Amino acid sequence: MTRRNELAPAASVDPMLPTPFRIARRTAETADTFTLELVPAGIACLFGFTPGQFNMLYVFGVGEAAISLCGDPAKPESLFHTVRAVGTVTKAMSELEPGATLGVRGPFGNGWPLAEAEGKDVLLVAGGIGLAPLRGALRWLLAHRQKYGVIALLYGARTPDDIIYRRDLEPLQRSCELILGITVDHPNPDWRGKVGVVTKLIAPVPFESSNTIAMICGPEVMMRFSARELQLRGIPDERIYLSIERNMRCAVGFCGHCQFGPDFICRDGPVFRYDRVRSWLNIPEL
Amino acid sequence: MNTMDTAIATHPFTRGINPRYLHLLTKGATYERFGADQPIFQETFDADRFYLIHSGHVALHTFIPGRGVTTIETLGGGDALGWSWMFAPYRWHFSATAADPTEAVALCARTLRDEMEENRDFGYWMAMRVSGVLLERLQMIRVRMLEMYDPPE
Amino acid sequence: MSIPNLTAAQHPFLNGLSEPHLRILGKTATPKRFAAGDRLFREGEAANGLYLVNTGNICLQTRSAGQPVRIATIGPGEVVGWSWLFPPFFWHFDASADETTEAIVFDAAQLRKDCEEDKAFGYELMKRVAEIVVSRLQVTRLKLVQSVKHDLAAALPKGE
Numbered sequence: 081m082t083r084r085n086e087l088a089p090a091a092s093v094d095p096m097l098p099t100p101f102r103i104a105r106r107t108a109e110t111a112d113t114f115t116l117e118l119v120p121a122g123i124a125c126l127f128g129f130t131p132g133q134f135n136m137l138y139v140f141g142v143g144e145a146a147i148s149l150c151g152d153p154a155k156p157e158s159l160f161h162t163v164r165a166v167g168t169v170t171k172a173m174s175e176l177e178p179g180a181t182l183g184v185r186g187p188f189g190n191g192w193p194l195a196e197a198e199g200k201d202v203l204l205v206a207g208g209i210g211l212a213p214l215r216g217a218l219r220w221l222l223a224h225r226q227k228y229g230v231i232a233l234l235y236g237a238r239t240p241d242d243i244i245y246r247r248d249l250e251p252l253q254r255s256c257e258l259i260l261g262i263t264v265d266h267p268n269p270d271w272r273g274k275v276g277v278v279t280k281l282i283a284p285v286p287f288e289s290s291n292t293i294a295m296i297c298g299p300e301v302m303m304r305f306s307a308r309e310l311q312l313r314g315i316p317d318e319r320i321y322l323s324i325e326r327n328m329r330c331a332v333g334f335c336g337h338c339q340f341g342p343d344f345i346c347r348d349g350p351v352f353r354y355d356r357v358r359s360w361l362n363i364p365e366l
Numbered sequence: 367m368n369t370m371d372t373a374i375a376t377h378p379f380t381r382g383i384n385p386r387y388l389h390l391l392t393k394g395a396t397y398e399r400f401g402a403d404q405p406i407f408q409e410t411f412d413a414d415r416f417y418l419i420h421s422g423h424v425a426l427h428t429f430i431p432g433r434g435v436t437t438i439e440t441l442g443g444g445d446a447l448g449w450s451w452m453f454a455p456y457r458w459h460f461s462a463t464a465a466d467p468t469e470a471v472a473l474c475a476r477t478l479r480d481e482m483e484e485n486r487d488f489g490y491w492m493a494m495r496v497s498g499v500l501l502e503r504l505q506m507i508r509v510r511m512l513e514m515y516d517p518p519e
Numbered sequence: 520m521s522i523p524n525l526t527a528a529q530h531p532f533l534n535g536l537s538e539p540h541l542r543i544l545g546k547t548a549t550p551k552r553f554a555a556g557d558r559l560f561r562e563g564e565a566a567n568g569l570y571l572v573n574t575g576n577i578c579l580q581t582r583s584a585g586q587p588v589r590i591a592t593i594g595p596g597e598v599v600g601w602s603w604l605f606p607p608f609f610w611h612f613d614a615s616a617d618e619t620t621e622a623i624v625f626d627a628a629q630l631r632k633d634c635e636e637d638k639a640f641g642y643e644l645m646k647r648v649a650e651i652v653v654s655r656l657q658v659t660r661l662k663l664v665q666s667v668k669h670d671l672a673a674a675l676p677k678g679e
Binding site: 428430433436438439449450452453459460482486487489490493494496497498500501503504505507508510511512 | 581583588590591601604605611634638639641642645646648649650652653655656657659660661662663664665666
């Protein structure tokens with residue numbers, strides 16, 4: 081399995097030194113999730129990345145966190161990261177206002193198999209904030225629409241209030257370029273959409289299982305069950321890709337903190353083929 | 367075969383069924399059409415039907431004190447709806463309402479129960495199939511519960 | 520081993536079963552005792568047992584991002600172990616005893632054979648299984664519906 085494809089540039093300069101970026105814009109997505117648009121603070125530079133990769137974002141005086149890139153890879157002038165405020169670093173990040181500076185190291189890891197998916201049907205299955213690493217992939221797929229067959233985005237959130245990227249999703253619901261399925265676990269009284277587990281959205285999609293690539297991102301349990309469901313629908317394990325998350329420290333394959341089976345997430349992932357990681361999905365964290 | 371017979375024969379629930387049993391299912395069955403927001407059945411009422419949804423979407427809901435009417439799950443074409451008809455006291459444990467225009471075959475519960483008792487081969491097949499679908503549903507609900515568990519950063 | 524005199528009184532699951540059916544079950548039954556912490560089975564292993572719990576508690580759990588997460592607790596009078604019923608016949612979760620637990624364990628491969636050979640027996644067994652799964656489904660559904668954190672809905676979004 082290739083670690084990077086031709087769309088994925090290596091980390092520029094010294095991957096251990098953060099480059100200062102400025103917060104150009106901060107958008108609230110849900111009660112505890114926000115999206116930051118970052119632009120270079122010093123000399124302007126073009127930051128290329130492939131969807132699926134991540135950056136280490138450094139909050140000065142607090143620490144670093146690994147956050148997936150979620151922007152359009154065709155527009156590298158700004159970097160977009162969607163962050164959930166759950167730990168010390170991300171909570172500190174959530175307090176920063178536009179104009180504040182962050183350190184950026186990256187991009188690290190490998191990306192989604194967008195080149196391999198050409199000529200095939202593509203299923204994107206996302207749970208909660210797992211939609212963020214897939215957003216750039218969706219942008220790419222739609223920008224090169226003619227290269228792909230059926231494109232479906234299947235998205236499950238806990239509640240309607242947890243749905244991120246609403247402004248992107250609403251026009252997509254009317255688009256004939258892709259199939260969009262959305263479901264929640266816990267509806268509110270105004271919710272008129274589907275209620276249930278995201279795997280239930282798979283059945284009505286008319287994909288050809290022998291010629292489909294699936295990309296899954298979300299809570300680990302959701303990914304395990306989605307992968308299993310796709311397996312049952314006839315998609316071979318080698319065509320199912322997951323994005324695995326583990327606590328990250330150096331991000332350059334050195335400290336072993338993100339070890340996952342025999343692999344390091346930062347070096348061999350975060351995107352993994354299902355046949356490779358199937359047996360590791362139950363092992364405890366370091 | 368008419369619309370209803372086709373709907374029963376092609377529904378995932380009857381996949382692999384011995385063709386001899388199909389007529390046992392169609393006895394007393396009706397083809398139902400529900401408009402959007404039309405109630406299908408009500409919690410605590412007699413569970414006298416077993417539904418095979420052909421098309422549309424059905425919301426299963428119940429009343430939670432402090433929260434009001436809450437949708438538990440959405441089912442669609444290809445799903446089977448309703449299990450309370452199989453077990454005493456044969457009363458619905460939740461309510462079901464069509465979320466959009468829905469078509470379903472309504473099988474007669476009493477006929478099914480009688481046939482299962484009389485014809486043990488059929489009874490075994492039905493019990494196996496029902497258990498299989500129920501276990502899938504249980505797995506899905508469990509996954510939803512587990513997804514509530516947020517790993518720390 | 521077997522339990523030649525298995526009676527319906529020995530567990531609610533056996534309630535109402537006929538003598539001949541109890542004898543079929545008795546042939547594949549083994550009484551087992553688990554100490555606190557003993558593992559019954561592991562997720563991914565071949566599923567080969569139906570467990571009727573008489574005393575004690577069994578913890579069903581899985582892992583989410585490396586952390587163990589409890590799915591359910593099975594107590595006296597309850598049943599655990601469905602995965603032997605349907606392909607692909609492996610366990611979907613881990614099971615271990617919370618405390619000293621006594622259970623009647625049935626050989627699943629043999630049970631499957633018995634069901635196929637004697638459909639009337641198969642019907643009685645599967646009817647009971649279905650009933651238990653329905654009630655477990657109900658309980659889990661209600662747990663799910665009631666488990667939303669209230670502060671999620673109450674918190675106001677920050678920023679613009």
